[in-house]
Amino acid sequence: MLSTRTLNRGLAGAATGGLILGLLAAVPAQAAEPAPPSATAVATKDKGGAGQGRSVAAAETSAAARSITRSEVIERAASWVGIGLKYSWTNTYQGYRTDCSGFVSMAWGLSTPGLDTTSFVPAGVASWIGKSDLKPGDALLNDAAGANGHIVVFGGWANSARTSYMGYEFTGSGMHYREIPYPYYSGHGTFRPVRNNSIVDDNPGDQPIAGNWDGGAASNVGVWRNGMFHLRNDDGSTTFVDWGGGTDLPVSANWDGTGPDNVGIFRPSTGQFHLRMDDGSLALIDWGGGTDQPVAGNWDGGAAANVGIWRDGKFHLRNDDGTPTYIDWGQAGDRAVSGNWDGTGPDNVGIFRPSTGQFHLRMDDGSLVVLDWGGGNDIPVAGNWDGGNGGPAANIGIWRPSQARFHLRNDDGTPTYIDWGQPR
Structure with a gap:
């Protein structure tokens, strides 16, 4: 995300x-x-x-x-x-x-x-x-x-x-x-x-993305560059998907509830999500706009994933029936992130605070877990990097633009490093 x-x-x-x-x-x-x-x-x-x-x-x-x-x-x-x-x-x-x-x-x-x-x-x-x-x-x-x-x-x-x-x-x-x-x-x-x-206009360069592209046990990483996704599979090979362009922002989740995860973009200029289904078709969803930060996850426990945005310290999450769920979390300067941190129930929200290098993750019961990982200009990502080691909980990570390197945190706190993308 x-x-x-x-x-x-x-x-x-x-x-x-x-x-x-x-x-x-x-x-x-x-x-x-x-x-x-x-x-x-x-x-x-x-x-x-x-x-x-x-x-x-x-x-x-x-x-x-x-x-x-x-x-x-x-x-x-x-x-x-x-x-x-x-x-x-x-x-x-x-x-x-x-x-x-x-x-x-x-x-x-x-x-x-x-x-x-x-x-x-x-x-x-x-x-x-x-x-x-x-x-x-x-x-x-x-x-x-x-x-x-x-x-x-x-x-x-x-x-x-x-x-x-x-x-x-x-x-x-x-x-x-x-x-x-x-x-x-x-x-x-x-x-x-x-x-x-x-x-x-900004030239944002590569932007990181994470999801399960090939249906394996673990999540994968990727980058979005000038309207094309460069997705890394378990074996290190690349899948390319043309989607979006300009100042769009990449998102990913299982939009149709079957098969591997899908890609999509959030277009701030129109306030629309452009989501790609397994068959390559397009689903358009109006949600947010301006400088909102996009997130994606399964908020209500249905089969498919949903979209959402983070604005001014509040998540605006869209449920399957189109209704919103609001969650106050974070403050100005934070970066939004989402994943199933506790491995049960629906997906959870969180923020990455670059000024302190900390993730503030919200659990199902509303409690807070703080993890030190990254900082500065790092961009947060989330996924099940190690296949859960028998558990389904999501892990955090960052992509460091200056290195074009993912620093992924496993369940036991150890890092996995993956070089992917172009430095900026």
Whole structure:
């Protein structure tokens, strides 16, 4: 099973007295800043603009623009969520104004203290795009001035109908990461999709996967690379399966309840799982989206495996009948993982905490088992590596990108190392 990454958010409303900012070229260098809105006015507003401070010079920002990946934008945006920042036209954090446009300037890696909503496109930093072009790291912009303008970092579609999305925004009430109707809440101006001209798509390289590909006693490992699964069988041979592409994330489990495990992908941009059956057919399931981390397992004890996502410390697991089961487990920065840790009943969930190199595994009775294994940039995997030694419990492991090596933990705590994939 795999992972990606994290999140959290903010939005607020219009301020009194409008700060009217024209295009940067029309703003005198000595222009006086109006007084910030009252604390009461800001605290009661949760959507839309709440005023902005003056932009950095357009020429300086355009010249300083650097290439930045989509995942870096999302990580930077998430880093301001949940840390108690207060909205201000004049205050700064990490050199950036703590208002909506200062926040997006930070997420996009622009010059401090940041542009304002009227300036992103005229400064040559961003360009208008279509709805169908939106990808995580882009934004929804209302380019009006002052308190009438607002901008939101696009985190990914929240549903396959593309009627709402996960967004990061800074409003008068603080930082938010939440689901927002497309293009924005009604009554707050005109919002259009926009893209940082310096943003580049991620090249994630190989991503690890695990499952029982050949029906033997033990689980196997594999990697997903540029739309192709490279699956390692018990005898060391490779099975290749073309499935997915782009920024998809690999998953695996026994989707049809018979034969060996199957592969699949989770497409964050549409919030859909594309699952491959034994006969090569496709099953589509709408579940999650944005920066959710996919998981798979048999949550309800039926014959077939199910899908799920991990978001903000909570698992959203889909049962056979389409209903969800919610489990609070983990915290920001963790990586989701799943497996039958205790060898009985349905599969279990867990997280891998890179900062400590620990797996926090949830048992059937809700108790916690902590195992030290890996750390840093390692990516977690799970499977029955040793065939159970007579027992059915799943084991943990990690894939180390710098080595392209699986470090798998057996029942007795000993490691098995398997070189598979390409280093990154």
